[in-house]
Amino acid sequence: MSTLLAALIALLAIALVSGAVLGWASLRYRVEGNPLAEQINASLPQTQCGQCGYPGCRPYAEAVAQGDAINKCIPGGAAGVAKLAELTGRPAAELAQDEKPAVVAYIREAECIGCTKCIQACPVDAIVGAPKLMHTVIAAQCTGCELCLPPCPVDCIELRPVRGGIAAWRWPEPIAIKVLA
Numbered sequence: 001m002s003t004l005l006a007a008l009i010a011l012l013a014i015a016l017v018s019g020a021v022l023g024w025a026s027l028r029y030r031v032e033g034n035p036l037a038e039q040i041n042a043s044l045p046q047t048q049c050g051q052c053g054y055p056g057c058r059p060y061a062e063a064v065a066q067g068d069a070i071n072k073c074i075p076g077g078a079a080g081v082a083k084l085a086e087l088t089g090r091p092a093a094e095l096a097q098d099e100k101p102a103v104v105a106y107i108r109e110a111e112c113i114g115c116t117k118c119i120q121a122c123p124v125d126a127i128v129g130a131p132k133l134m135h136t137v138i139a140a141q142c143t144g145c146e147l148c149l150p151p152c153p154v155d156c157i158e159l160r161p162v163r164g165g166i167a168a169w170r171w172p173e174p175i176a177i178k179v180l181a
Contacts, residue, residue, distance in 0.1 A: 069096065
C-alpha cells in the first residue's frame with residue numbers, strides 16, 4: 001500500500017510542477033493580438049463566404065489591419081466599407097465589385113440526390129440533410145455566399161431574393177362574405 005501511495009504522490013508532484021511551468025510559459029511567451037484586427041473582425045458580417053479573396057472574415061480583418069484594401073467585403077456593402085474606413089482612418093472607397101441584393105439558397109428537393117457536397121461547402125452550416133436523402137436550407141442561417149452552387153452535381157440549388165422579414169409581414173385582407181337576406 002505504501003508503494004501505491006508513493007507513486008500517487010510522485011504523479012501529483014509531477015502534475016503540479018508541469019502545470020506551474022506551463023502556466024508561467026503561457027504568461028511569459030504570450031502573443032498579443034492586434035486590437036485593430038479584433039475591431040475590424042467584429043465589424044465584418046461574419047459570412048465566411050470568401051468573396052473578398054480570403055478564406056474567412058478573420059484573415060481578411062488581419063489583412064485590412066496590415067494595410068490591405070477595405071473595399072473587398074461584398075456582403076458588408078457600402079456601409080461595411082464606411083465602417084472599415086472609420087476604424088482604419090483611411091478614406092472610404094467604392095466596393096471592389098457591385099453590391100448584390102440579399103439572396104438565400106434554395107434546394108429544389110425533388111431533384112436533390114443527397115450527395116452532401118453542398119453541406120460540406122456551406123461555411124455556416126445552413127444546409128441540413130443526410131447522405132442519399134433530400135437536403136434543405138435553413139433560410140435564417142443562409143448568408144447567400146454562393147459557395148454551395150459549384151459543388152452540386154445536379155444543379156438543384158438556386159439563389160432566391162430574400163423576402164422582407166417579420167417586420168414587413170402583413171395580415172391578409174379578410175375575405176368578404178355575402179350575407180343572404
